[in-house]
Each structure stands twice: as structure tokens, then as C-alpha cells.
Amino acid sequence: IFANVEMAPRDPILGLTEAFKDDTRAEKVNLGVGVYQDDNGKIPLLECVKAAEKARVEAGLPRGYQPIEGAAAYNAAVQNLLFGDDAELVKSGRVITFETLGGTGALKVGGDYLRRLYPEAKLYISDPSWENHRAVFENAGFTVETYAYYDPATRGANFPAMKAALEALPAHSVVVLHACCHNPTGADISESQWGEVVEACRKNDLIPFLDIAYQGFADGPEQDTAAVRMFADSGMQFLVASSFSKNFSLYGERVGALSIVTENKEEAARVLSQVKRVIRTNYSNPPTHGGAVVTAVLNSPELRKQWEGELAAMRQRILDMRHSLVDKLKAAGVEQDFSFITEQRGMFSYTGLTPEHVERMRDEFGIYAVKSGRICLAALNSRNVDYVAKAIATVVSK
Numbered sequence: 097i098f099a100n101v102e103m104a105p106r107d108p109i110l111g112l113t114e115a116f117k118d119d120t121r122a123e124k125v126n127l128g129v130g131v132y133q134d135d136n137g138k139i140p141l142l143e144c145v146k147a148a149e150k151a152r153v154e155a156g157l158p159r160g161y162q163p164i165e166g167a168a169a170y171n172a173a174v175q176n177l178l179f180g181d182d183a184e185l186v187k188s189g190r191v192i193t194f195e196t197l198g199g200t201g202a203l204k205v206g207g208d209y210l211r212r213l214y215p216e217a218k219l220y221i222s223d224p225s226w227e228n229h230r231a232v233f234e235n236a237g238f239t240v241e242t243y244a245y246y247d248p249a250t251r252g253a254n255f256p257a258m259k260a261a262l263e264a265l266p267a268h269s270v271v272v273l274h275a276c277c278h279n280p281t282g283a284d285i286s287e288s289q290w291g292e293v294v295e296a297c298r299k300n301d302l303i304p305f306l307d308i309a310y311q312g313f314a315d316g317p318e319q320d321t322a323a324v325r326m327f328a329d330s331g332m333q334f335l336v337a338s339s340f341s342k343n344f345s346l347y348g349e350r351v352g353a354l355s356i357v358t359e360n361k362e363e364a365a366r367v368l369s370q371v372k373r374v375i376r377t378n379y380s381n382p383p384t385h386g387g388a389v390v391t392a393v394l395n396s397p398e399l400r401k402q403w404e405g406e407l408a409a410m411r412q413r414i415l416d417m418r419h420s421l422v423d424k425l426k427a428a429g430v431e432q433d434f435s436f437i438t439e440q441r442g443m444f445s446y447t448g449l450t451p452e453h454v455e456r457m458r459d460e461f462g463i464y465a466v467k468s469g470r471i472c473l474a475a476l477n478s479r480n481v482d483y484v485a486k487a488i489a490t491v492v493s494k
């Protein structure tokens with residue numbers, strides 16, 4: 097049966113982690129994968145999560161099936177977090193939400209559904225984007241192309257080019273937009289520029305698909321929904337893939353959501369029935385635990401406050417590491433100005449390190465980064481930031 101099977105390529109990011117695990121050097125550092133680690137280099141189990149899990153285990157609940165779309169309380173909590181407690185589109189029943197297997201699951205369910213709905217449409221991701229965007233949407237059957245986004249000269253977004261690209265797309269093109277903390281560049285656009293993106297999507301009848309995997313890692317969970325809420329206020333229809341992997345540190349529990357904003361309640365019921373069909377024929381219904389924990393935290397005033405505090409601490413630690421790295425590069429005598437690292441947002445920085453630099457960092461120092469020069473700042477800590485700065489200083493100086 098399998099004699100002619102070829103070896104598939106590794107995921108460019110998860111493959112790095114495999115190589116990192118095999119490295120025997122004690123001083124090794126994995127700046128590849130986008131996972132938050134605390135100052136001890138450990139993935140934290142949030143205190144709010146621990147409390148909610150304890151209560152849940154003690155309740156000794158049966159393990160029945162969930163509805164196809166997931167738990168109603170979870171989906172309502174997601175809607176409140178994305179659109180606000182008093183959002184008109186939630187009250188009017190225009191938005192439907194599905195509990196999915198992480199943000200990736202939301203992208204795939206949304207992609208499968210849109211592909212059925214608009215089989216002729218192409219799908220556009222930013223240049224560059226998260227590697228798995230292309231893979232997931234091609235796997236859903238889409239032809240995936242890119243829109244201009246990043247400007248290596250400024251290490252920021254090239255907004256005029258982005259806007260011109262969106263304005264040139266044919267009607268019903270699907271446009272995947274990073275709502276905050278752009279992965280891989282760390283370069284976000286401003287709120288007024290988001291206003292122009294909304295307008296370009298509306299004018300051209302595009303299908304916006306927002307991806308928010310780092311809500312709370314730029315300015316805060318509420319502030320980071322600015323782009324989502326501008327689309328909500330526009331009256332347009334759009335999709336949102338959201339994830340609790342990072343902001344609840346629940347990576348392996350696979351907790352995400354797909355929200356679809358429709359024209360009205362009656363339309364929402366029809367779309368709901370179709371997306372349920374996509375899910376039923378794929379994995380039937382989502383798992384219970386992670387979503388129940390998130391719901392318990394978000395719906396308890398004390399645990400929610402605790403979550404916001406723990407999230408703020410993660411956000412602040414990354415920011416501190418950004419500053420620390422820039423300071424240490426300067427102290428190591430690096431002439432190039434790396435201060436852009438403190439301007440970029442979220443977990444990542446597009447450093448401008450070349451594939452040769454990245455290779456030398458791995459070979460000579462056991463420091464792993466993505467070939468594109470993307471590093472994950474959340475993997476830096478008070479013990480390894482010196483070492484990383486010195487390694488970067490060495491490879492860029494000769």
C-alpha cells in the first residue's frame with residue numbers, strides 16, 4: 097500500500113523544534129516556534145487556568161458529546177471578547193460562532209466552507225505570512241496568492257502597496273488579515289490604516305477573513321480587537337478565526353473559534369446549518385476541556401481579572417526582552433540600528449538576519465531561528481538574552 101510514498105517536507109517551524117530537541121548543547125536556544133515561555137524558559141500554566149481546571153475536575157462531570165458547533169456558553173464568551181459585551185451584531189443574532197480545534201481548526205473550517213460557497217474565488221495572504229496559512233488554505237482547495245505587506249527597508253508594513261493590492265482584487269476574493277501582532281514580521285498597521293482596509297474590502301466586495309491568534313499580546317485583549325470591531329462597525333459580512341493557544345497558554349488543548357458575521361439572524365441560521373455540515377463530516381464536534389476552562393475563566397469576575405493580569409505580565413515580559421536585546425546588541429558594539437525590534441508587536445520580530453546568519457547562529461551557537469530571520473522574543477529570558485545578543489553580534493559583524 098505504501099511502497100511508493102515519498103517523504104513529505106517538514107513544517108518549516110515545527111521542524112526546527114524537532115532539530116532543536118536533538119541538539120545536545122546545554123546553551124541551546126529555540127527562537128523558532130511562537131510559544132511563550134516564562135523567565136525560566138518554561139511554558140506557563142496560568143493560575144487562572146489551574147483554578148478553573150481544579151473546579152472542573154472536582155465537579156466530576158460526565159463526558160458527553162458537545163453540540164457540533166461547541167458549547168453555547170463558550171461561543172458567547174468568544175463573541176463578547178471579540179466584539180464587546182454590548183455589540184449590536186451579537187444582540188441582533190447576526191454573528192455565529194463555532195468552537196474549533198485551535199485557531200488552525202477555525203481557519204480550516206472557514207476555508208472549507210468558503211471554498212464550497214465560492215469555488216471560483218482565489219484566496220490572498222500577506223507577503224509574507226504564517227507558513228501554515230498557505231498550506232491550510234491550499235489544502236482546502238484554494239489557489240493561494242499574496243498581497244503586498246512588508247517593507248524590508250523600513251521593517252514595517254508598506255501600507256500604500258498593501259492598499260493598492262487590495263483595491264486591485266476581484267470581487268469575492270478571500271483576504272486573510274492578521275488582526276494584530278503580525279506573524280512573522282511583528283509589523284502592524286495603524287488604526288486609521290485599518291479604516292482604509294475596511295473601506296477597500298467593502299468597495300471591492302472582498303471576503304475578509306481575520307486571523308487573531310495573539311489577542312492581548314500587543315496592547316491588551318480589548319485594545320487588540322480594534323480591527324475586528326472596525327469590520328463589525330462597517331456592517332459588512334466577514335469571518336474571524338481566534339485562538340486561546342497563546343493568550344491562555346493552552347497550546348495543546350486546541351482551543352479556538354470561528355466566528356462568522358452575517359447580514360441578519362435569518363441568514364445566520366442558514367450559514368450555521370451549512371458550517372455544521374462541514375464540521376460534522378470532518379471531526380463531528382469539538383473536545384470539551386479547554387473550552388470549558390476558558391469559559392469558566394472569562395465568566396468569573398475574579399478569574400477573568402487574574403487572567404488579564406497574567407496576560408499583561410506575559411506581554412510586559414516580551415516587551416522587556418525586546419528592549420533588553422536591543423540594549424545588549426548596542427553594548428556588544430553592533431553598529432546596525434536594531435531599535436525597530438522595540439517597535440514591532442507580539443511575539444515575533446523580522447530581524448533582517450539572512451539565511452546565512454541564521455545558519456551560523458544554529459551551527460556555531462545552537463540558536464535556532466526561522467530561515468526568514470524571524471525570531472520569537474518570548475523565548476528570550478534573563479539568562480539567555482546576553483548569549484543571543486552576542487551570537488547575533490558575532491554573525492552580523494563578520
Ligand code: PLP
Pocket residue numbers: 130197198199200201226274279307309339340341347351352
Ligand atoms: N494564525 C497565526 C497567525 C498563528 O501564528 C497561529 C499560531 O499558532 C495560528 C493561527 C493558530 O493557532 P493555534 O495554535 O490555535 O491553532
Ligand code: TYF
Pocket residue numbers: 107109110128129130131226228279
Ligand atoms: O508561527 C509560529 O511559530 C506559531 C506556532 O504549523 C506554530 O504559530 C508554527 C507552525 C505550525 C503550527 C503552529
